[in-house]
Amino acid sequence: MCGRYSYTGNPNHVTTRLGIRAVPSAPRYNIAPSQFAPVIRSVEGHRPAMDQLMWGLVPFWAKDRSIGQKTINARSEKLDETGSFKTPFRYRRCLVLSDGFFEWKRFGREKQAYRILMKDESTFAFAGLWDHWNRPDGAVLETFTIVTTQANSLIRDIHHRMPVILPPSKWEMWLSQEERSPKRLQPILESFPAEAMQVYAVSDWVNRVEHDSPRCWQAVEAPPEQTELF
Secondary structure, three states, X not given: OOOEEEEOOXXXXXXXXXXXXXXXXOOEEXXXXXXXXXXXXXXOOOOOEEEEEEEOOOOOOOOOHHHHHHOOEEEHHHOOOOOOOHHHHHHOEEEXXXXXXXXXEEEOOEEEEEEEEEOOOOOEEEEEEEEEEEOOOOOEEEEEEEXXXXXXXXXXXXXXXXXXXXXXXXXXXHHOOOOOOXXXXXXXXXXXXXXXXXXXXXXHHHHXXXXXXXXXXXXXXXXXXXXXXX
């Protein structure tokens, strides 16, 4: 699962590789569902470009936008079977820019937040899907979801799922308008190597969606693991 992430506005590692223009954006330390965030996508044969879309995919056929509350993530194993994701998987894929994401682990009645990022703290890209929906007022709402897969060994103790982080060698394939074969795309949706990542416990400041500041990344000591008494 991925329910919060960050992107502080340095896309150069991604945009340089793809040969596209970087669009500066304000630092975001705690991006939450229903908020707008930067993605990179190709539209109707044009070269990839950066856009701001809302997190929580609303399919083109939806009756209302409330479905987006349930579609912030898309299970990689079922993309070609799930109604909300089947068409975007073939025709509307994107890269979601990030420099870290958050996950929570339960300790008794409490939950501890963790920040997960690259060892070198570089910007990376989640595999994402996007779609467009016609609002009642005639305007178009464009939204995205983050694809998830089985957690790697670094994250597994915190949560059993993690977002799909695509290596640079797979970015062009994921964005390609010509590539529409689920059989070719499915194999690249795998867990990112644990040895390239790091994780640390953070302050509960990140728990509230209205908090969006560097304090969300403040490191704290993780609670001790509880042991069985009997």
